[in-house]
Amino acid sequence: MIESPSAPQVSEPTARAGEWFSKFEAALQRNDAQAAAALFETDSYWRDLVAFTWNIATVEGREGVAKLVEANAARVRPSNFTVDGDATAADGVTEAWFTFETAVGRGRGLLRLKGDLAWTLLTTLDELKGYEERAGSLREMGAEHGVIKDRATWLDRRQREAAELGYTKQPYAVIIGGGQGGIGLGARLKRLGVPTIIVDKHERPGDAWRKRYKSLCLHDPVWYDHLPYIKFPDHWPVFSPKDKIGDWLESYVKVMELNYWSSTECKRASYDEAKKEWTVVVDRAGEEVTLHPKQLIFATGMSAIPNEPAYPGKETFAGIQHHSSKHPGGEEFRGKKAVVIGSNNSAHDICADLWEHGADVTMVQRSSTHIAKSDSLMELALGGLYSEEAVKNGVTTEKADLIFASLPYRIMHEFQIPVYAAIKERDADFYARLEKAGFMLDWGDDESGLFMKYLRRGSGYYIDVGASELIANGDVKLKSGVTVKEIKPHSVVLSDGTELEADLIVYATGYGSMNGWAAKLISQEVADKVGKCWGFGSGTTKDPGPFEGELRNMWKPTKQEALWFHGGNLHQSRHYSLYLALQIKARMEGIPTPVFGQGEVYHKS
């Protein structure tokens, strides 16, 4: 007779991780900061997403760990650390998923040991006890069984909520900006029972995508792009066309029952420190409505305040000129001469689109740009975490997000450098041809490539989906290593004296920091108080130090009470919206949320 396999024993890596956690838990429960710290390597990192710190914070080394424990362990009362599944070991590093509890919530995380000591530890809050999302076995019944005189149906209740919220009932939170960021966060808050209004200037959810230039598709692949709770079906194209993602967002808003105010623009906002309440004045399709939320979130997108250089003579230009964010697409420019100033993503996309529509296009490259082919990125940079292969290997989106989050910013570039070295080798011919055409390439200050550029400065790269070929073969003309000297009625004059005839000028010159929105809608004072958003002080180009450990102001408390910034790409919006939503929910429920590790403001914009 064939025997059934014996019950699985605990593997060596799992046992090792389990042992580490029992020591760690014991140290925390004794508030023994030194003992906890002694469980970490000299070079080590503990990244916490809201579970211990009510902040998004990374501490470094034993000293950092000790400080975190001292300040928080007694209140947090962590317990029940449990290795989840089998730990694995490779190259001297043991990796273990785990779950744990705190006094107020349940969390999960990822530990990496070198030998018996922690190298990286990620702890994240997953849910608040007593305030779990009503999903799975906690879901609502929907039908109220039994008979109820004059019952209100789902539709009655939904319509009443939509009619009352913002008028006779105040929302707890207002989100300014209803793109994917505001929508995903709104969905999280909905499931947590936080009354929320999302304010968006466009007519329909998804319009922020629909209104961009015609050929736009997401540059990140579908596995990276899911929203919370409802995944794209498995036939969804790898790179979503803009109108399709627009339709998806619109449907999502509907089925998630978000209170989404379309055609609504925020005019101004101010915070009453005494009442702990915002006054937010919005124009809702012509009607002025004043809202009084307790929390205000800017989900206006990292790329929402255009930078448009004030070149001399600009006002004399006789043709059409606009910032890339206003560019409608190439249809109306057939046979026209177009000058695109800039050489990052938008510049490339717009050059290609104009060329496809028969315009005569010149790109003006002012400084070097990092280029990576979309295919190469998919295969070498994202494939392990976000791909069909990853899904098959059991790396769910949720798991991939946590793995991504487990790499501290301080050392993240070390993981990226070899990826881009491989890309450089793989696509050597391509890069040679680009350089031959005069294109100025770079790979980031430390050769760490695209994703680090995105995190540090949110700019400086193009994910090549075809336009580089036009540059390489000269179909799109290139002027590189020059700046713009002046604009004349029918031309752009460059610093080397070249004069480019132009019917159209597109300023693909990037965006300012999100705290510009605070300046615009609240006050310059508040904008300066919270300081620059994004970047983490890597000391590289456009991301000046000192090192701050985390993205500035994103998804975490700012120096302005009750003011939050939400944004990033679809991956970040999806993942970090969880922690932002939990921070807001905790405040709504009166759970104490002392913030640990909030640093100074070093940069105003």
Add this chain to the structure above:
Amino acid sequence: MIESPSAPQVSEPTARAGEWFSKFEAALQRNDAQAAAALFETDSYWRDLVAFTWNIATVEGREGVAKLVEANAARVRPSNFTVDGDATAADGVTEAWFTFETAVGRGRGLLRLKGDLAWTLLTTLDELKGYEERAGSLREMGAEHGVIKDRATWLDRRQREAAELGYTKQPYAVIIGGGQGGIGLGARLKRLGVPTIIVDKHERPGDAWRKRYKSLCLHDPVWYDHLPYIKFPDHWPVFSPKDKIGDWLESYVKVMELNYWSSTECKRASYDEAKKEWTVVVDRAGEEVTLHPKQLIFATGMSAIPNEPAYPGKETFAGIQHHSSKHPGGEEFRGKKAVVIGSNNSAHDICADLWEHGADVTMVQRSSTHIAKSDSLMELALGGLYSEEAVKNGVTTEKADLIFASLPYRIMHEFQIPVYAAIKERDADFYARLEKAGFMLDWGDDESGLFMKYLRRGSGYYIDVGASELIANGDVKLKSGVTVKEIKPHSVVLSDGTELEADLIVYATGYGSMNGWAAKLISQEVADKVGKCWGFGSGTTKDPGPFEGELRNMWKPTKQEALWFHGGNLHQSRHYSLYLALQIKARMEGIPTPVFGQGEVYHKS
């Protein structure tokens, strides 16, 4: 050192199933019908969904198996039977999931062995080779990378398709009826690349739900109700309110990019046997459009042709009277006297709704009804396959559907009888109170309860979500064991002479067979040729024999070439739409589809 667990060995049930399949496959490959048959029990069943028979067919016993093999094995060329995961054994029955291939497709199934012989075998076609759905690793890219002069974007292509289909390009299939059935089938056909138009008379997808009475919720729980491809998110209520499901369907149509013609009514259809083509005339929002599809599907719902008895004096009634399908809800009947004729689902729901709105309500029960409490059904009848618990146990919706499908209709009642015996015991007090109130109860002819009644006759029961309490306590008055003698201007006169005052009469008197649609839109001749839909000839009340083995005309070829019927509850629509879609796709691609086991037509309606 702790050892890793050894590689799992093959368990005894898996080995037993594997052995059976190697013999079975060998017999099939030799076309040895007798050898294949000898692998089955005397009392045994082979149910095939399209994989072997291009039909939905069940054969019984060794003789049936032999016939199926003789007729099909040589053409089907089955191979590569592989046990999927671990087989299990309980109560002398070995159960094994498996996959296999045929000459044209890939399939999966479920085998149950008693000892070494097959008791039940389910074989299903999953996909056609070379025509796999473009999902997962086959999904489209979305963005066309590279540069393309005057490229058509996704939106351009989508708009062109919507504008052309039905006008300058003919759809391959037309689906009449855009409820959940038509929509789910439409989505399957979309993913298979079959150009399809769904025609629906309402203004918006989902209106068939929205327009029903206000308090309506799905009577089946959420785990049972998923559509193909996009699951409800995990906070979706257990019982979807009608407007919410309406909104979901509308969003689904949009994101699945179905060609859905709203406000469109089919006027007539006829088949040209020579051209093998339908002429389908529709009124699209006032414009007459003639379509020429190769396949025509009625997805009009099992409950779409109202039965309304012609009681004497009906035309003299001075109040409001309508069929249950036209009932708008109780709002306008506050303080009015309402008589509801009938005692099944709709009758109960409408009585409760009228009572909740303050009407004075009497139910007229003409014959006995089966009642089962929703909670009890969830726990005892569905829980193992469709519940949060089932999901946790790894019983995905897809798996649950196949388990359900694996029970042959001939013996299905045997599995149901003990379930309802348990319900009867559990809710004994409830039933006693109902009977005390005069309500006539039954449990089906053979005590097999609700689901068998649904399959056999599509009527005769109420899933209690509260109305029974109103009957039991007299809040809703009951006249049972009577029929209607006549209608007077202000009253309903019953067979026992009782006269019920009435401002409103609701005829909750059920629906006719779906082939009534063929009579209405094609011809009585075609309706008679295809015969009755639904029921399988169980020889029980309203489902006269002879036994036909499968639901009549549902999801499988009918006696009218290129005419199909699709419908059933959300579970059936979801699951069987796959097989119907594959049958249609095969015909579109010219794959030979000889139909095995098509029986006689015994009943015209």
